[in-house]
Amino acid sequence: MKLLYIGKPNKQEFFEIIDEILNSEEYQKRKKYKHHGEKSVYNHCLSVSMKSYKIAKVMGMDYKSAAIGGLLHDFYYKPWQDNKEKTPLLKKHGFVHAKEALINSKKNYPQYMNKRVENIIVRHMFPLNITPPRYIESWVITIVDKYVSMEIFKKPSKLLMYVGIKVGEKNE
Numbered sequence: 001m002k003l004l005y006i007g008k009p010n011k012q013e014f015f016e017i018i019d020e021i022l023n024s025e026e027y028q029k030r031k032k033y034k035h036h037g038e039k040s041v042y043n044h045c046l047s048v049s050m051k052s053y054k055i056a057k058v059m060g061m062d063y064k065s066a067a068i069g070g071l072l073h074d075f076y077y078k079p080w081q082d083n084k085e086k087t088p089l090l091k092k093h094g095f096v097h098a099k100e101a102l103i104n105s106k107k108n109y110p111q112y113m114n115k116r117v118e119n120i121i122v123r124h125m126f127p128l129n130i131t132p133p134r135y136i137e138s139w140v141i142t143i144v145d146k147y148v149s150m151e152i153f154k155k156p157s158k159l160l161m162y163v164g165i166k167v168g169e170k171n172e
């Protein structure tokens with residue numbers, strides 16, 4: 001009988017996978033991008049990346065793509081909460097940032113792209129973006145991303161902010 005291989009997550013391995021991106025000048029700027037409330041895009045993505053890596057490693061999935069995709073899933077251009085312009089609903093952050101993150105990732109880190117990483121990034125906003133994820137790793141990031149942002153569900157009034165349709169007020 002064939003035994004199912006279960007990998008053991010390893011912090012050093014995780015940081016070796018993401019090191020070059022995490023410490024690049026462009027990625028470091030995300031420390032100053034606010035995500036939800038006071039949490040930075042940097043902290044949010046690092047947390048999604050680490051949790052997704054652990055799940056993928058234990059389950060015998062493509063853990064490298066999970067770590068990279070998790071790290072880049074919200075790698076959009078600018079801090080969205082600074083955008084005070086009125087935008088039509090379908091052009092709002094929640095609907096457009098996954099595509100934006102993919103374009104930006106391809107531009108800045110082309111050597112890390114593969115079909116799984118790309119699918120993770122572009123499909124992570126399912127079901128708000130209606131095309132479902134294609135790979136098991138993409139499903140992991142989609143679910144982990146929502147789980148990590150879960151604090152928001154303790155305050156239902158923040159739901160529109162979470163999905164990127166409404167900009168949050170100060171000190172949230």
Ligand SMILES: [Fe+2]
Nearest residue numbers: 073074124125
């Ligand atoms: Fe996102």
Ligand SMILES: [Fe+2]
Nearest residue numbers: 044073074145
């Ligand atoms: Fe996210």
